[in-house]
Amino acid sequence: MLIANERVTFSQYPSVLKNIMNLEQAHESRQWLSHWSQLNRSATPLWNLPNLAEKLGVAKVCVKDESVRSPLGSFKALGAPIALIRLILRLWPEHKLDAKELISGHYKELFKAFTVISATDGNHGRALAAAAQSIGCRCVIVLHANVSLEREQAIAAYDAEIVRITGNYDESVEEAARLAATNGWHVVSDTSYEGYEDIPRDVMQGYGTIAAEIIEQTGAERDKPSAFTHVFLQGGVGGLAAGIVSYLWEFHGESRPQFVVVEPKQADCLYQSAAQGKAAKATGSVDSVMAGLACGETSPLAWQILQPGVDYFMTIEDDDAVAAMRLLASGNGSDIPVVAGESGAAGLAGLHVLRQSAEKSKAVCLDADSRVLVINTEAATAPSVYQGLVSESAESVLERQASWLNSGVRQPATA
Numbered sequence: 001m002l003i004a005n006e007r008v009t010f011s012q013y014p015s016v017l018k019n020i021m022n023l024e025q026a027h028e029s030r031q032w033l034s035h036w037s038q039l040n041r042s043a044t045p046l047w048n049l050p051n052l053a054e055k056l057g058v059a060k061v062c063v064k065d066e067s068v069r070s071p072l073g074s075f076k077a078l079g080a081p082i083a084l085i086r087l088i089l090r091l092w093p094e095h096k097l098d099a100k101e102l103i104s105g106h107y108k109e110l111f112k113a114f115t116v117i118s119a120t121d122g123n124h125g126r127a128l129a130a131a132a133q134s135i136g137c138r139c140v141i142v143l144h145a146n147v148s149l150e151r152e153q154a155i156a157a158y159d160a161e162i163v164r165i166t167g168n169y170d171e172s173v174e175e176a177a178r179l180a181a182t183n184g185w186h187v188v189s190d191t192s193y194e195g196y197e198d199i200p201r202d203v204m205q206g207y208g209t210i211a212a213e214i215i216e217q218t219g220a221e222r223d224k225p226s227a228f229t230h231v232f233l234q235g236g237v238g239g240l241a242a243g244i245v246s247y248l249w250e251f252h253g254e255s256r257p258q259f260v261v262v263e264p265k266q267a268d269c270l271y272q273s274a275a276q277g278k279a280a281k282a283t284g285s286v287d288s289v290m291a292g293l294a295c296g297e298t299s300p301l302a303w304q305i306l307q308p309g310v311d312y313f314m315t316i317e318d319d320d321a322v323a324a325m326r327l328l329a330s331g332n333g334s335d336i337p338v339v340a341g342e343s344g345a346a347g348l349a350g351l352h353v354l355r356q357s358a359e360k361s362k363a364v365c366l367d368a369d370s371r372v373l374v375i376n377t378e379a380a381t382a383p384s385v386y387q388g389l390v391s392e393s394a395e396s397v398l399e400r401q402a403s404w405l406n407s408g409v410r411q412p413a414t415a
């Protein structure tokens with residue numbers, strides 16, 4: 001399914017949106033993140049995949065590879081620490097804390113009794129647990145029935161206390177809110193709801209780091225066209241897409257690239273929001289192999305950015321995501337092999353689906369001259385699921401990647 005967004009605007013980044021997210025706050029967040037031990041020091045690679053571009057009949061395909069952002073395995077490592085830092089700075093202004101020292105663990109004694117809690121499908125919870133561990137506060141994570149044991153263990157490894165419920169994601173959100181209210185804990189969620197916007201805004205602002213790096217890696221200039229004609233962004237509640245759209249829109253202004261948001265068919269809350277003109281709920285079962293994208297409700301705050309800023313919304317099948325994982329892992333002839341988890345490959349899956357239909361490609365203005373950016377948002381965060389779907393372990397793909405890099409056939413490529 002594909003829908004052109006009737007409410008998209010073609011203007012400079014509106015000042016009303018600057019009050020929500022802006023380049024200055026994104027840069028400050030990036031500065032702070034550069035002091036966090038859980039993030040790799042260098043920018044994540046922007047791989048150029050010429051064979052894949054040829055196969056898909058476009059001029060260029062680049063993948064921004066967030067799988068190597070952090071040992072935490074996903075881009076979510078950029079959001080939770082920023083939300084936690086800004087929450088603590090707001091709660092204790094009198095301490096005049098230094099954000100970089102806070103995330104480096106200099107104030108551990110002060111925050112021993114401070115507890116944060118979140119419901120999660122995996123990646124956000126893992127990032128929050130790791131940020132809480134670094135800062136020295138307590139973290140409780142509520143998991144719904146379908147979160148795998150593998151993902152639970154990955155979160156528990158960062159000292160988080162796990163509360164497992166028998167219900168679904170929405171019930172885990174309710175349980176987190178109940179526990180927070182009963183115990184005086186603070187919910188640190190990546191999605192917004194009425195009266196709860198500061199924390200999810202700060203999470204989204206952290207994601208701006210990805211866009212800032214893309215701009216540097218492509219030598220892009222302010223208010224000039226981007227190196228890309230199209231940017232594909234996978235959507236759960238819409239936070240990732242809002243973080244990237246907001247940054248690139250403010251930077252490129254009216255010359256911004258076209259944005260396409262991709263979701264699982266069963267968890268189509270953003271697609272439904274575009275159809276209804278307001279933040280809406282998904283119509284499907286909200287159960288997908290793309291665990292990170294299996295979200296039933298749009299984040300209303302993210303929607304404030306996405307409604308005026310995104311050109312197209314589309315849905316894909318689980319099999320499309322698996323095919324894209326395999327495409328990236330294969331290395332397609334002489335492209336670099338890349339490990340992309342189920343949600344990580346969804347943006348590429350969207351491009352692949354559109355290129356299989358002349359009509360849909362035309363509707364999105366995709367042709368042989370298009371230069372497309374996709375973001376691989378996660379590594380093999382559930383290794384056994386990855387191996388089952390790709391028929392190869394992530395380690396084995398990474399070995400082939402290392403040989404590719406050592407072969408000298410082609411240098412690691414930026415756009």
Ligand SMILES: Cc1ncc(COP(=O)(O)O)c(C=O)c1O
Nearest residue numbers: 236237238239240292343377378
């Ligand atoms: C790997 C991955 N990609 C993309 C997303 C989508 O992010 P958002 O829910 O902010 O739209 C998620 C969300 O958990 C995720 O885990």
